[in-house]
Amino acid sequence: MLDRHLPSNGWPSGALTEILTAVEGGGELQLMLPALASLSAAGRRIVWLAPPHLPFAPALAAAGIELRNVAVVRTPRRREVLWVAEQMLRARACHALLLWCRDVRYAELRRLAVAADASHALVALFRPQQTAQAPSPAALRLELRPTADGLELRILKCRGPRSEGPLRLRVDRPVHALDRSSPATSRSRDPVAWLCPA
Amino acid sequence: MFAVEAQAESQGVRAGMELAAAWALAPRLQLRERNSSAERAALEGIAAWLCRFTPAVSLEPPHGMLAEVRGSLRRFGGLRSLVAQIREGIAALGFSARLSAAPSARGAWWLTFGQTQALLEDFSTLRGALERLPIETVCATDEARMLLSRIGIGTVDALLELPRAGVARRLGPELLADLDRALGTAPEPRRFFVPPEHFAAVLELPAEVEHAAGLLFATRRLLLQLEGVLSARQSGIRRFLVVLEHRRLSSSRIEVGLASPGREAERLLGLLRERLSGYTLAAPVEAVRVEADGFVPLAGDTQSLFGGGRTDAETWHRLVERLQARLGEHAVTGLDLNADYRPERAWRPCPPDAAQAARKGVAFGPRPLWLVEPPRALAERNGIPQHDGPLAMLAGPERIESGWWDGAEVRRDYFIARATDAALLWIYRTPGGDWYLHGIFA
Numbered sequence: 001m002l003d004r005h006l007p008s009n010g011w012p013s014g015a016l017t018e019i020l021t022a023v024e025g026g027g028e029l030q031l032m033l034p035a036l037a038s039l040s041a042a043g044r045r046i047v048w049l050a051p052p053h054l055p056f057a058p059a060l061a062a063a064g065i066e067l068r069n070v071a072v073v074r075t076p077r078r079r080e081v082l083w084v085a086e087q088m089l090r091a092r093a094c095h096a097l098l099l100w101c102r103d104v105r106y107a108e109l110r111r112l113a114v115a116a117d118a119s120h121a122l123v124a125l126f127r128p129q130q131t132a133q134a135p136s137p138a139a140l141r142l143e144l145r146p147t148a149d150g151l152e153l154r155i156l157k158c159r160g161p162r163s164e165g166p167l168r169l170r171v172d173r174p175v176h177a178l179d180r181s182s183p184a185t186s187r188s189r190d191p192v193a194w195l196c197p198a
Numbered sequence: 199m200f201a202v203e204a205q206a207e208s209q210g211v212r213a214g215m216e217l218a219a220a221w222a223l224a225p226r227l228q229l230r231e232r233n234s235s236a237e238r239a240a241l242e243g244i245a246a247w248l249c250r251f252t253p254a255v256s257l258e259p260p261h262g263m264l265a266e267v268r269g270s271l272r273r274f275g276g277l278r279s280l281v282a283q284i285r286e287g288i289a290a291l292g293f294s295a296r297l298s299a300a301p302s303a304r305g306a307w308w309l310t311f312g313q314t315q316a317l318l319e320d321f322s323t324l325r326g327a328l329e330r331l332p333i334e335t336v337c338a339t340d341e342a343r344m345l346l347s348r349i350g351i352g353t354v355d356a357l358l359e360l361p362r363a364g365v366a367r368r369l370g371p372e373l374l375a376d377l378d379r380a381l382g383t384a385p386e387p388r389r390f391f392v393p394p395e396h397f398a399a400v401l402e403l404p405a406e407v408e409h410a411a412g413l414l415f416a417t418r419r420l421l422l423q424l425e426g427v428l429s430a431r432q433s434g435i436r437r438f439l440v441v442l443e444h445r446r447l448s449s450s451r452i453e454v455g456l457a458s459p460g461r462e463a464e465r466l467l468g469l470l471r472e473r474l475s476g477y478t479l480a481a482p483v484e485a486v487r488v489e490a491d492g493f494v495p496l497a498g499d500t501q502s503l504f505g506g507g508r509t510d511a512e513t514w515h516r517l518v519e520r521l522q523a524r525l526g527e528h529a530v531t532g533l534d535l536n537a538d539y540r541p542e543r544a545w546r547p548c549p550p551d552a553a554q555a556a557r558k559g560v561a562f563g564p565r566p567l568w569l570v571e572p573p574r575a576l577a578e579r580n581g582i583p584q585h586d587g588p589l590a591m592l593a594g595p596e597r598i599e600s601g602w603w604d605g606a607e608v609r610r611d612y613f614i615a616r617a618t619d620a621a622l623l624w625i626y627r628t629p630g631g632d633w634y635l636h637g638i639f640a
Contacts, residue, residue, distance in 0.1 A: 025621030025638040029567045045514070053568035053638060057533040057545035062565060067553040070533050071518075075525050084521060091517045146620035 011035050012159075013095070015123065015139035016109075016116040020156070022129040024052070026146030031153075031169075032124065036096055037064035039122070044095035047088055048072045050081045052100050082108050089119040096122045106135060113137040132156060200232055237261070239399070240293070243423045246393040247291060249430030251280065256303075256388040262310070264303050264388065277317055291419050292401075300324050303388060304380040311335040321382050328380055329355030336376065342369045393427040396491035397438075406445070406482035410474040413442070413486060417470060420488040421463040434459030434496030439489040440470060444481040452477070455527065457519035458512075459494045465516070472524035518550050539600040540608050541569060541636060563596050564614065566624040566637030573634035576625060583625060583633035587618035595627070614639070 011017060011032070021028045036046055046069055048055050061067055071094070073084055081101050088094055097116075104112075104127070116123040117139075125138070132143055141156040147168065154166045199215045209224040220227055237260055245263050248255045251274060254266035267280060274280040281297055288295045298309035299317045305324050308331055309316040316327050331354045337343040345368065351357050357365070358377070366374050378384035399420050407413055417440060428434060436459055442450040454469045521530050531547040534554060538544050539562065548554075576583045583589045594613030601607045610626040617623060624637030 023617075023619045023621045025568075025617070025623055025640055026619075027622075027640070029640040051568075054545075054571050055533060056541070056565055056567055056569040056637065057535050058541075058562070059565040059567045060533065061535055063567075067533050067535065068551060070553070071530060071550040072533060072547075073521060073525070073530050075529055080525060084525070087517060087521070091513050093514050093517050146622075148620060 011122045011124075012140055013122045014117060014120050015159075016113040016137070017122070017124045017140040018136055018138040018142070019124055019126050020129045020132050020141065020143045021126060022143075022145045026144055027151050028126065028144050031144070031151065032098070033063045033065070035122065039095050040064075040066040040069040043069060045069050045071060045093065046096040047094040047098070049084055049088070049097060049099035050075055050101065051098070078103060082112060085112055085123075086115045089115040089121060089123065092119055092121075094121055096124070098124045098126070100126045102128060106137075110137045113139070234260070242391070242393075243399050244288065244291060244293060245391045246397075246430060247287065247423045247426030248284070249391070249393060250426045251284065253390070253430060254388075255391045255430075257391050258307060262307065263391070264307060266303070267299070277319055281317060287422065290422060300327075300380075302380055302382040303386050304376060305382065308335050308380055325381060329353065329358065333357060336373065336380070338372065338376070342373060345369065393430045395431060395433075395493050396489075397424050397427050398487065398489045399423055400443075400485055400487040402485045403483060406484055408479065408482045410477045410479055413474065413483060414467065414471055416486050417488065418463065418467050420486065421466045421470075424466070424488060424490055425461050425463040428461035428493065428496070431493055432495060432497060433493035434461045435490045435493060437490075437492070438466060441487040441489065442479070442483045443485040443487065445484055447481045449487075450480050454523060455519070457515040457522070459496050461496060469519060469523040472520050475524055514551070539598050540606070541565070541598070542571060543601075543606075545569075564593075564639075566622075566639045568638040568640050570635050570637055573626070573636045576633040576635055578631075578633055583615070583627075585615075585617050585623060585625075585635060589615035589617055589623065589625065591615050592622070598626075610634075612636070 019028060040046055041064065043066075046065070048070070051072065051074075055070075055072060057067060060070065075081055075084065078101060081099060082104070085097060085099055088097055104125075109125075112123070112125070129143055129145075132141075136157065138157065140158045143154040143156055145152045145154075151169045152166050153169055199211065199213050199217065199220050202211050202213050206220075206224055206227055211220045211224050211227065217229075241257060241259060241261065241263065245255050245257055248263065248265055252265050252267050252270045256264050258264055267274075267277075271277055271280060274283060277299055281299065285295065285297060296310045296315070297317075298306050298312070298315055299319070300306035300309055301318065301321050301324055305318075305328060309318070309327060312327070312331055312335075318324050318327060333346050333352055333354065333356075334343055336354055336357070337346065346352075346357065351360070354377075362374060375384060379386040401416050401420055403416055407416070424435075424438070435456065437453060437455045440452045440454065442452070444450070452470070452473055454466070454473055456465075456469065460466070518530050528547075530550055532550045532553045534546050534548040534552075536543055536546045544562075544565075576585055576589075578584065579588065592614045595611035596613075597609075597611055599609045609629055612624060612626045615623050615625050622639035623635055624639065625633055625635050627633055
């Protein structure tokens with residue numbers, strides 16, 4: 001659904017994408033799951049670099065991501081995050097690199113963008129929405145804001161034609177999944193943990 | 199005097215001088231006593247390194263060695279190229295060498311005493327080259343040398359013209375036997391050097407080193423020796439130890455691990471470089487020691503095997519290994535499922551690429567993409583949990599009650615809640631009524 005609105009008809013690979021989020025927990029990862037699932041199913045490696053929390057394996061597996069092709073790199077130091085990203089991209093070691101880094105200087109972003117351009121990977125840098133005003137060399141810049149039933153997405157920058165105004169997307173949220181599953185089936189499947197809609 | 203530095207030599211001091219004569223020429227001469235065990239260790243270190251070119255290396259103590267290279271010529275690009283590689287390598291180890299080559303071992307050894315470097319590949323030129331050598335070269339004893347000089351024999355060709363029977367009677371049969379071995383008319387069995395199945399070598403630094411980066415150059419020499427030992431034994435290692443010796447403090451130990459067995463010095467050095475990148479020395483370093491054991495079989499020369507190109511898996515392993523060397527062993531992991539209802543135990547870290555299939559998981563309701571570990575306590579106001587404002591419950595409770603058997607029992611009611619900023623959170627309530635944030639539906 002988002003694909004139609006992106007000039008590259010999907011997440012661009014071999015380029016830096018910046019995802020600016022106003023809120024943690026607005027479906028910002030959910031948005032990427034279809035792409036990640038198809039990459040990992042094709043045997044492509046996905047690297048999570050310096051994630052702010054623990055990527056939860058059961059949720060990744062439930063989304064169709066092949067865990068064998070997932071690697072997590074943790075480092076508390078900002079400089080190391082950028083160093084690892086560059087090493088990863090230069091070695092062409094992954095097809096998707098998701099990284100989190102709050103404070104990045106323009107020169108560092110520039111290096112990252114150059115490394116991403118020279119790679120074949122989908123490179124997604126997650127940053128707080130407050131950095132939207134700062135200049136960025138990213139090929140694609142998205143700003144995300146959760147709404148009651150989905151996400152509002154604004155394309156700040158992209159290569160090629162751009163659609164005007166914000167897009168409203170309905171992304172698959174856990175509450176929707178709850179609506180579909182009946183408490184009875186949950187309980188029979190699983191005697192220890194069960195679930196019912198509020 | 200056994201060896202003389204350039205500065206002393208400029209004042210007239212020569213090797214072989216009596217001590218008193220040397221003092222007279224250079225009153226400020228500094229003397230170092232010979233350390234025969236260190237010399238032996240250095241010799242064996244070079245021999246071990248030389249084993250990378252041929253398995254047939256034999257020692258000629260105190261400061262020589264012989265290597266049978268005929269079988270290696272083609273692989274290393276011919277005799278001249280091989281000699282150049284050996285000369286360069288020995289320089290990298292911090293030594294200098296006189297090199298010569300001949301079709302017989304003793305011939306090659308004697309030629310190193312000649313005036314110019316001789317690289318001979320066949321017997322036709324060997325005799326002529328040996329004949330020009332001064333007589334001292336071939337005489338094992340001073341007695342024989344003095345006897346020959348008394349009768350006016352100064353070079354090998356003059357010696358060869360003497361009747362054999364007379365030489366054997368006057369100088370002993372050994373000299374003739376040596377000459378025959380040098381000329382290739384008699385065989386010379388040699389005992390080959392076998393490097394041990396562990397490695398320990400130390401390098402005293404010329405001056406104390408205060409910064410970690412300054413250690414790499416010295417350590418490289420030791421790692422080149424290690425590579426030689428490993429190739430001679432057709433082995434690789436999974437880890438090695440670098441010990442930094444300080445003057446007053448006890449030594450520092452740096453252990454470096456490899457993702458897959460290896461032996462190339464440049465790879466080991468690269469890993470050490472990453473380890474040292476964030477490393478602060480406890481004190482200036484006086485000496486570096488490298489130790490390795492636990493050799494594992496590793497066939498062939500991987501570089502020539504893959505022609506310089508590497509497989510994707512190998513590239514990835516090398517990268518992981520470098521990241522781990524720099525960031526710590528647990529900085530790079532894979533994620534795997536674990537059959538447990540407790541969220542914090544429903545996953546486990548595993549080596550990258552080693553996750554098993556998804557079969558082992560247990561089925562349950564919606565799970566957040568982020569797990570907040572450890573769970574974060576939430577305040578409660580008017581019976582409503584707070585996270586930047588009151589949370590609205592969208593779904594729940596999902597009761598998770600498990601772990602009574604292993605002492606980490608949990609009993610929690612999980613809810614999906616919406617924060618005022620529309621973020622979806624995964625929270626739970628304990629039987630005591632406390633609220634915790636355990637996940638984020640990112």
